[in-house]
Amino acid sequence: MSNHPLFNDYSIPLSVTLAATIGLEDAVLLTIINQAAILQPDSHHQGIRLARDTVRQQLPFWDDVTIRRTLASLVDKGLIRLHGPMYPESVELVLSFEHSQSAAAAPARPLGGASAVPMAQGIPAAHAHHSIGQDWQPSADTLTRLQQHGIPASFIWAQRDVFLLQGQEQGANRNDWNTRFFRFVKKQWVYAQNDAERQRLQQEGQLNRSGFSVASDEAxxxxxxxxxxxxxxxxxxxxxxxxxxxxxxxxxxxxxxxxxxxxxxxxxxxxxxxxxxxxxxxxxxxxHSTVPLPIPSDWQPSSDCYDILSMAHIDPQFARERVAEFVLYWRDSRQVHNSWNSRFLQYIKQQWARQLSQPTPSTTSGGKNGQATAEPDYTTVEASLRRLNDTSW
Structure with missing residues (x-):
């Protein structure tokens, strides 16, 4: 049986058990890292190396934000160890599989069923895990990156003591304290900005009594x-x-x-x-009211009425001069209608036709030789009468 035509490119061999255990996104990224480890014989000495562009090519359905979040999740779960900057801050990721402290006695097998990758003894000492000390300081690179995000140096240093306390209380041994400090300060800065904005809105009276802002970023x-x-x-x-x-x-x-x-x-x-x-x-x-109403004393036809009359070659001034008598007639009759514009159009067309049908001196008097002459625009008048009597529109 042939494959579905959509399966015509690279596929990821995903473990169902792994996805159910650690989550689908984490399982997908861990599988990519595991395949890279298998293809790199020296990964147990130098770490698993993944170029940033390679990661993007193998995960085209994710953006950098999703990849970074998933990678951080794997690090937090202790499934991998990060050696160097976080994605995508470096052109290359250096990783290794996380092992328990008893790995020297019994090397652990990576999740996903791959052969065991022994923990390297050759990973630089700078990447070794250690607890955070009381005299720990963020690196100059970390400070520069934070300031590039618009965070003042005074705010950054004010968060150091809280970060140290949390690290010491957790008793964790890590090698990415600078990365964690970077994320911690950014999160605290967002909280501080939100609090400042909320306070500003309260001072300006833009928060309602229920505490919701008219421009809230949360549903x-x-x-x-x-x-x-x-x-x-x-x-x-x-x-x-x-x-x-x-x-x-x-x-x-x-x-x-x-x-x-x-x-x-x-x-x-x-x-x-x-x-x-x-x-x-x-x-x-x-x-366009569907309820019949009497005509108001100040009623005036809409502009559409005059446009329709103009298309029928009826002088708009002729219609305007008859608005008052139209209103007076229907107010005296006390009748109601739901479209006074339509009534007015009908009335003006009748009055215009009546005027055109009346004889004029030019049609009854003789010419130079005493003979009757036709009015020069007789053809136009006749055409106008036909238009007025045509109700097919």
Whole structure:
């Protein structure tokens, strides 16, 4: 039986048991590292070496962020040992398989069923595991990398004592204290920035009583006191939506989403979409009401009426001069209709046809020799009458 046509390139021999034990992503990356170890006979002396570009080629379905996260997970689980910078900060990764302290007496087999790879005695002493001492200092390279992320030196050094305390309490022996310090400081910096932003929003009154920000980066249910942001209001107002209409819709919007119980981080975007839809329905209902209504005393035909009349070769000024008598007639009759624009079009077309059908002096008087002459634009008038009587449109 032939393979599926999609299986036409490199495949990863993944262990089902391994994936169920440590997770699918970790199992995939560990398999790639294990295959590299098998292909490198000297890996037990010099460590397993993987070029950054090779890793990307073998894992094209992951980005660098995912690869880095998965690699850190394997290191944290004690399944591999990292010798050197973290991916992708170096052009080459240097790794070895993690072993227990009894590895010298009984070498452990790597997960995945591969043959045993004895722990190297030749790995540089600089990479040996050791506990963190009270006088430990981050390397100059680590400090430079942190400052490149916009973290002040004063903040970096302020985190050192906390990091030392955590390392000593855990009692861990590691060789990547600088890498761990780098991640620790970055995480603390993010926390500090979030706290500063939250405090700023509270001072500016942009946090509601439920504690949710109108510009929160985390999904949260809508609060009782939620209000659209200034940016959202400006966007709606620039769309020609009345402020009163927006204000009236806030309570209904909050009630609907509180009953649904959804948690979102884009309440302002959702509100803009809701208001635009409701305004479109409201405008259409006003423009094309299905409820018959009496004609208002200040009624005026829409601009579309004049456009239609112009296409029928009816002078718009002729229509404007008859708006007052049209309104007066229908107000006196006290009748109701659901489309006064349509009634007005019908009325003007009748009046225009009546005017065109009346005889003019040019059609009844004689010419130079006393003979009747036709009006020069008779053909145009006749065509106009045909257009006016044509109701197929």
């Amino acid at each position: 949260a249910p809508i609060g009782h006191q939620w209000r659209p942001s200034e940016d959202a209001l400006q966007i709606l107002q620039r769309s020609g939506i009345e402020q009163q209409f927006i204000d009236d819709a806030v309570a209904e919007f909050i009630l609907y989403w509180r009953e649904r119980g959804d948690a979102l981080k884009t309440w302002n975007s959702k509100f803009i979409q809701h208001i635009r839809q409701q305004w479109a329905r409201y405008s259409a209902a006003v423009e």
